[in-house]
Amino acid sequence: MKSKTKSTYLTPNGKKPTEKNSREERSNKEYFEYILPSDTRKLIGKKTDSIDNYALKLNKVSPFDSKDKKFKFFEMDKKDVLINNKPNFSGINFLALSERQKDSLKNSGLNIKQATYSVDWKLAIGLGNESVYETAIALHHIYGIPYISGSALKGIVRSYVMLENFSKKENGNIDLKNAEDNALENQEFCDIFGCPKKSFYKESRRGKVIFFDALPLSKPTIEPEIMNPHFSEYYSDNSNTVPPADYHDPKPIFFLVVKDTKFEFTLGAKDANVLSIAYDWMNKALKEHGIGAKTSVGYGYLE
Numbered sequence: 001m002k003s004k005t006k007s008t009y010l011t012p013n014g015k016k017p018t019e020k021n022s023r024e025e026r027s028n029k030e031y032f033e034y035i036l037p038s039d040t041r042k043l044i045g046k047k048t049d050s051i052d053n054y055a056l057k058l059n060k061v062s063p064f065d066s067k068d069k070k071f072k073f074f075e076m077d078k079k080d081v082l083i084n085n086k087p088n089f090s091g092i093n094f095l096a097l098s099e100r101q102k103d104s105l106k107n108s109g110l111n112i113k114q115a116t117y118s119v120d121w122k123l124a125i126g127l128g129n130e131s132v133y134e135t136a137i138a139l140h141h142i143y144g145i146p147y148i149s150g151s152a153l154k155g156i157v158r159s160y161v162m163l164e165n166f167s168k169k170e171n172g173n174i175d176l177k178n179a180e181d182n183a184l185e186n187q188e189f190c191d192i193f194g195c196p197k198k199s200f201y202k203e204s205r206r207g208k209v210i211f212f213d214a215l216p217l218s219k220p221t222i223e224p225e226i227m228n229p230h231f232s233e234y235y236s237d238n239s240n241t242v243p244p245a246d247y248h249d250p251k252p253i254f255f256l257v258v259k260d261t262k263f264e265f266t267l268g269a270k271d272a273n274v275l276s277i278a279y280d281w282m283n284k285a286l287k288e289h290g291i292g293a294k295t296s297v298g299y300g301y302l303e
Helices: 023-027 038-044 054-060 094-106 150-165 179-183 187-193 272-288
Strands: 007-010 032-037 063-065 074-077 080-084 111-118 221-227 253-259 262-269
Touching (some): 094 262, 150 179, 150 187, 150 272, 187 272
Antiparallel strands (some): 221 253
16 A cells, blocks of 8 residues: 655755755755655645754754765754754743642652752763664653653662662772672662562562652753764774774764753652652762763763
8 A cells, every 4th residue: 555645855945955965055055854744744844943842853853964864953064054953942831840740749649859950061861862863862752851751860869879888898999790789688779769589678679769750940951062983983893904093084973962951850759768868869869970971071960
């Protein structure tokens, strides 16, 4: 059976791309295309900038570079910006989203603790998520805003606690190999994060603390950053014949970061004592460990 809609390759001006791809065309932004079903293209037309859900705009209306054969959200040619898939959060009331979350938690029967943190510098979240681009960013699938998932928050706190509390030997050396086994023999750790059969409780249990998604409290700033690997051919070579030589050309890779943003972190539990311990651990983890990618070079720290 034939499909009722066909994918259409169009330039931002709504025209079919020419076969040539000269530098002049690139400067006129004629070298990239939106690959969309024809019915979707008719609905959107040339109004891609008016799409207010950034998750849809970034991941579904993706500019395709017909020369490099890649989807790109940002591209520069010397000093000119050729592609910049920017968000539009002007229609979102971020404080209302926070109040909605608080209202839903009032009737949950849980004790709640919340903390607000600002991004100290820049935050790279969801960098390795699946994407048509070379890199990604974690965006809420309903609101289209950057957020820190509850599972990511829980994982960061758990990792921090194992490293700080259960990896040190009596002689002061670090034992990362047995840190998790040591942590699972601790009652507080099992109560907060859950545990398998081989643990303090000798049975599988789920954690008593719920880590909720952290949402921004104000309009976030999203901008492209660059990492510039100089030996990409060496790293991608499976034959072990390409050396990491100086004659390789650096290949810039862009990724999106969040800055100038406050996030609200929320924990919930029926046991107030367990919740208090988890809340203390979370605060220490966010301040000292950071969250997201590239924390070793300063990204992801909160204050």
